[in-house]
């Protein structure tokens with residue numbers, strides 16, 4: 001499956017365009033939407049569930065998570081995660097080794113500038129808004145503001161894997177359906 005270019009306009013009027021990258025296997029597209037459920041309730045949202053140019057949860061609830069962000073994939077398939085962060089906020093600086101290979105695409109006036117990180121490479125004081133973290137697999141991907149971040153992972157074992165953001169990003173942090181979700185890995 002190839003990635004489909006798309007454009008999302010954030011509430012801060014910054015436009016990011018997804019990379020068109022050759023890949024095989026499955027693609028999971030997630031957006032990080034600031035204030036999805038109200039002030040401070042940022043969320044990972046399945047991209048196809050995002051509506052409109054000022055994306056918001058349909059009911060704008062600040063209650064329990066809308067559960068729009070669970071993912072199902074199969075074992076043994078290379079899954080490419082495409083995480084589009086339309087949040088322009090910085091919440092902390094990320095320092096540490098790259099937990100796996102990943103690429104950060106920065107939107108520039110002349111197009112997208114990819115920065116490739118190799119597993120083990122040291123990352124120092126990278127300003128980020130969020131992370132995409134799967135604690136049980138030691139995956140911890142930094143997500144800078146207004147970027148698209150991609151990485152590919154093949155799940156070996158069926159199960160339910162919690163993913164989350166570990167950056168201190170507000171009230172949605174730690175809430176299922178906001179900055180937390182689950183990856184259901186089925187046997188192929």
Ligand SMILES: [Cu+2]
Nearest residue numbers: 130165169179
């Ligand atoms: Cu976050």
